[in-house]
Amino acid sequence: MPIRTASARWEGNLTEGSGTVKTGKGGLQGNYSFKSRFEEGEGTNPEELIAAAHSGCFSMAFSKGLADAGFTPTSVETVAKVRMDKVDGGFGVTGIELETVGDVPGIDEATFQKIAEGAKENCPISRLLSPGAPITLVAKLA
Structure with a gap:
């Protein structure tokens, strides 16, 4: 690799x-x-780049999980929100929220949610980040 x-x-x-x-x-x-x-100044930041990496990784993992279960997604769109707060006299990432919407013809809600949770647990970026910050997921079927 x-x-x-x-x-x-x-x-x-x-x-x-x-x-x-x-x-x-x-x-x-x-x-x-x-x-x-x-603050809210122009430009990017490390946490935003982590959010970009996580949303991209999760979307690909979710798409693979859906395909492995026999469903071809039309699209998977994910927003990752990385929270940074003051902790222990400094700053730290305190949580990550994933919000995803999948357009997946022929899938039922329960199967969709199960595959989404599997992608959250197993995408490489989730696996990297989850020991240090809790990751939540809201998955919606389009």
Whole structure:
């Protein structure tokens, strides 16, 4: 399996400095700053990038689970919300909320929910993050 990379560069002090992040193959690149991370400033931040990774990983895992059960999804759309709060004198990720909507012809609600839960438990990014932060899931059938 290939090794995936990303890089970041920060210039200046914490509150007034700024930086850039980019993925190894250049598919994503963005600016970040204290304001984009701890306030509502423009740019991205590490937690937002974690949310992007988690929503992408979950959507693919859910699509695979559906296909393995004999259902071909028309679409799976997932939003991941990464919560960061002040903890123990610093900041930490305290939870992740996944919200997904699947357009899956021919599936019943119970089967849809079971496969969604399996994807939440088994996608590689969920498995990485779940020991450190609780992950919740709201799955809706379109």
